[in-house]
Amino acid sequence: MAHAGTLSIRQLSKQYEVKGERLDVLEEISLDIAPGAFVSIVGSSGCGKSTLLRLIIGLEQDYQGEILLDNERIRGTNLNRGIVFQEHRLFPWLTVAGNIGLGLLNSGLTEGQRRFSVQEHIELVGLKGFETAYPYQLSGGMAQRVAIARALVNRPEVLLLDEPFGALDAMTRTHLQQELQRIWQAEGITMILVTHDVEEAVYLGDQVVVMEPRPGRIRRIVPVDLPHPRNRVSASFTHVKEAVLREFAAQGTATESFPGGARPAPEVASGFSAGWRFAF
Amino acid sequence: MIAIHSGAGTAGFTGSSGHFVPKSLRGWVLPAALLILWWSAAHWAWSQSPLLVPVEKVWATAVDQATSGELWDALRSSLWRDLVGFTIGAGAGLIFGSVLGLSRLAEQIAGPSFHTLKQISLFAWIPLLSVWFGLGDAAKVAFLSLAAFFPVVLNTFEGIRSAPRDLIEVARVFEFNRWQLLRRVILPSALPSMFTGLHLGLIYAWLATLGGEYLLVSGKGIGNTMIDGREHFWMDLVIFGVIVVGLVGFSLNWLATQLENRLLVWRGRSVAQFQ
Numbered sequence: 001m002a003h004a005g006t007l008s009i010r011q012l013s014k015q016y017e018v019k020g021e022r023l024d025v026l027e028e029i030s031l032d033i034a035p036g037a038f039v040s041i042v043g044s045s046g047c048g049k050s051t052l053l054r055l056i057i058g059l060e061q062d063y064q065g066e067i068l069l070d071n072e073r074i075r076g077t078n079l080n081r082g083i084v085f086q087e088h089r090l091f092p093w094l095t096v097a098g099n100i101g102l103g104l105l106n107s108g109l110t111e112g113q114r115r116f117s118v119q120e121h122i123e124l125v126g127l128k129g130f131e132t133a134y135p136y137q138l139s140g141g142m143a144q145r146v147a148i149a150r151a152l153v154n155r156p157e158v159l160l161l162d163e164p165f166g167a168l169d170a171m172t173r174t175h176l177q178q179e180l181q182r183i184w185q186a187e188g189i190t191m192i193l194v195t196h197d198v199e200e201a202v203y204l205g206d207q208v209v210v211m212e213p214r215p216g217r218i219r220r221i222v223p224v225d226l227p228h229p230r231n232r233v234s235a236s237f238t239h240v241k242e243a244v245l246r247e248f249a250a251q252g253t254a255t256e257s258f259p260g261g262a263r264p265a266p267e268v269a270s271g272f273s274a275g276w277r278f279a280f
Numbered sequence: 281m282i283a284i285h286s287g288a289g290t291a292g293f294t295g296s297s298g299h300f301v302p303k304s305l306r307g308w309v310l311p312a313a314l315l316i317l318w319w320s321a322a323h324w325a326w327s328q329s330p331l332l333v334p335v336e337k338v339w340a341t342a343v344d345q346a347t348s349g350e351l352w353d354a355l356r357s358s359l360w361r362d363l364v365g366f367t368i369g370a371g372a373g374l375i376f377g378s379v380l381g382l383s384r385l386a387e388q389i390a391g392p393s394f395h396t397l398k399q400i401s402l403f404a405w406i407p408l409l410s411v412w413f414g415l416g417d418a419a420k421v422a423f424l425s426l427a428a429f430f431p432v433v434l435n436t437f438e439g440i441r442s443a444p445r446d447l448i449e450v451a452r453v454f455e456f457n458r459w460q461l462l463r464r465v466i467l468p469s470a471l472p473s474m475f476t477g478l479h480l481g482l483i484y485a486w487l488a489t490l491g492g493e494y495l496l497v498s499g500k501g502i503g504n505t506m507i508d509g510r511e512h513f514w515m516d517l518v519i520f521g522v523i524v525v526g527l528v529g530f531s532l533n534w535l536a537t538q539l540e541n542r543l544l545v546w547r548g549r550s551v552a553q554f555q
Binding site for chain 2: 083089
């Protein structure tokens with residue numbers, strides 16, 4: 001079992017520069033995540049939740065405040081942090097095994113150890129028998145399983161998940177949520193999930209962090225004190241879900257003044273989301 | 281009611297009611313029809329023009345060319361030049377295109393000159409090449425390597441520049457060094473485009489092989505065979521030459537497509553089809 005990381009975020013703020021104008025994306029985010037915890041982050045498009053993950057993984061820099069993993073400041077990317085994006089981002093020219101093996105290129109393991117680890121993770125995500133399949137031969141759900149295996153193969157302390165099931169159909173999504181739950185318990189590592197599916201957030205998280213946009217701030221942290229596996233239709237589950245939804249409703253009235261009632265555009269993981277252009 | 285028949289669009293003149301020609305043979309329908317038309321035109325003497333030679337005469341010329349060895353001599357010279365020129369042009373193109381794609385500095389320095397040069401018609405180089413290299417093989421090889429060079433450079437450059445940002449980010453997450461990034465992300469993602477360039481280069485080189493023989497007249501080659509035919513008004517030889525040139529082009533294209541499909545299986549169904 002991998003070592004689970006303690007993540008603390010202190011007074012984190014982040015701005016982008018758009019055509020010479022400063023745009024606040026995140027403002028004074030402070031969050032402590034215990035080792036081995038599962039934290040869900042929910043919020044509408046443009047609340048900076050994807051940017052937060054990109055800062056933690058190290059793909060974005062230039063921020064104020066601190067992001068500490070086991071009391072050390074995060075600098076750039078590192079194999080002790082893994083990420084699963086909304087799109088699977090598999091390399092189309094590599095097989096399933098090849099894609100997962102990619103994560104181990106710089107792990108310092110021997111060829112034999114690598115092969116063992118790849119096989120182990122293929123089995124962990126339930127894809128035994130698909131080792132030599134190419135991405136174009138996989139369904140969306142299977143491709144996302146490969147992406148999860150690839151992110152876990154280095155045994156990271158923290159796994160970040162950026163709306164990993166957002167593009168999947170409801171059935172596959174429910175199934176993969178259960179799978180992720182099982183993997184989290186098996187691996188015992190810290191996981192942070194960004195989603196805009198409140199049920200998903202409550203189903204998986206020990207805590208649900210509700211964010212609000214412009215600039216991105218934490219609105220409330222809702223604890224989920226329910227034993228796993230959770231029953232989605234139980235009264236206590238619904239109760240927590242409603243508590244989270246109430247936060248959304250409250251912030252909904254505050255942002256009703258959108259010009260022309262613009263729909264929130266789907267958020268893209270990199271750089272500026274379409275939502276930003278809409279909003280400004 | 282509207283019924284959409286999926287095959288109707290591509291089935292062509294076999295109509296949508298019945299596919300009486302098997303799919304694999306449909307490409308032969310048009311050539312066969314032309315052959316029949318030609319044969320009838322000569323057989324029933326629709327025209328008295330000496331330009332109309334009977335099919336049988338062309339066939340006899342073909343047999344004669346093949347048995348006397350003249351065909352193979354000519355083909356060998358043409359194909360050898362094609363191969364040498366293509367190898368030089370494509371090789372230089374891959375290197376130059378990669379450098380241009382990988383280095384912003386190289387693009388800034390050499391890019392504008394390259395984009396100006398590529399606007400010059402290939403045939404405009406002929407006078408210069410003949411002065412530098414004479415009218416022999418060297419000039420022809422230089423000419424057709426130039427023909428292969430441009431498409432290879434352009435497509436290699438494009439391929440390298442269009443490496444997906446998403447995958448480069450994955451590479452950063454896994455802490456790839458520059459070499460790993462190049463070998464594991466940029467080159468594989470550029471490969472389909474590079475193949476497109478090589479494929480085009482191969483076709484252009486073959487076209488230029490013929491062009492070179494016409495414009496730098498000397499020596500042997502399938503183009504020279506046709507020039508010979510024209511000068512002596514042997515229409516049978518000219519038509520035979522046209523058919524051979526077409527068949528060689530078709531075979532080169534087929535070979536390249538096969539190779540491409542085999543090497544790029546990961547794309548699933550191939551998108552690069554040139555026929």
